């Protein structure tokens with residue numbers, strides 16, 4: 616159940632383009648633990664125990680269109696905070712892999728995928744995440760809600776929920792604001 620610190624007073628953000636590309640399953644490859652591969656490019660660098668910079672910046676659209684999706688130092692700091700404060704603790708609670716459909720988006724990439732102009736993805740403050748199945752994603756949502764006060768996320772959006780309330784993915788953000796705001800969008 617939602618905690619008392621969760622608010623429900625914001626309208627859904629429809630059509631914000633937080634969409635999952637059909638290739639999101641390509642993000643499932645396991646991280647290159649300790650191999651040293653890609654260190655020079657930053658690709659294989661772990662920014663936490665569970666998350667690499669690569670999986671937080673990877674984008675099929677950016678690859679297809681040749682868009683530069685490398686985060687600025689400031690965006691990188693935001694990504695690190697998102698991971699440290701929200702994603703890693705959530706991963707520990709979850710006890711299973713969390714897949715990142717979309718993390719950082721350069722302004723060019725964000726425009727290309729139809730993201731909202733002020734999307735927190737462009738600041739490195741947001742990630743779209745899911746579990747291995749819709750049931751696992753629902754479980755992830757439940758954990759995020761149960762621990763909302765501790766995680767201190769800004770926004771949590773349960774995206775494209777079906778009739779049972781199972782979201783396709785979760786948009787979760789961390790930044791200067793700590794609204795602890797929960798939003799549901801329906802399919």
Ligand SMILES: [Zn+2]
Pocket residue numbers: 633736741742743785786787
């Ligand atoms: Zn998102």
